[in-house]
Amino acid sequence: MGTVDSGFCGNKCGERCKKAGVVDRCLKYCGICCEECKCVPSGTYGNKHECPCYRDKLNSKGKPKCP
Template sequence: MAKFACLPSAFVFMLVMAFAIQLSYAGREGSLRPEECPKACDYRCSKTQHKNPCLEYCNQCCAKCLCVPSGTYGHKEECPCYNNWKTKEGGPKCP
C-alpha cells in the first residue's frame, strides 16, 4: 500500500504541469492547428456586430498565422503575424 501513497500527488502534479504548459502557449503564434481556427475565431468574433466579415478575416489570419489572440478584442501583441498583416490601404487585416 505504501507504494501507491505518492501516486495521487504525482497525478495532480502532472495535471498541473500539463495545464501550465497549455496556458503558456495559449494565443502564441503557431499554437493552433488549422482545425482549431473556426472555434477560436467564433470566440474572437462573438461580441462584434459585424460577425460575418470578422469570421472571414479571422479565419484567413488564423490559417496563415496559426494563432488567434486571446479575448474578443485587443491582445494582438500575442500574435505578431496576426498583428502585422495589413490591408492594401495599410490598416489591420486581422480582427
C-alpha cells in the same frame, strides 16, 4: 501536427468574433489570418501582442487586416 485544423481556427475565431458588429466579416478575416498565422489572440478584442503575425498583417489600404 504542423498545421492547424479548421476546428482550431473556427473555435478561436468564434470566440474572437462573438461581440463583433459584423460577425460574418469578422469570422472571414479572422479565419484567413488564423490559417496564415496559426494563431488568434485571446479575448474578443486587443491582446494582439500574443500573435505578432496576426497583429502585423495589413490590408491593401494599410489598415490592420485581422480582427
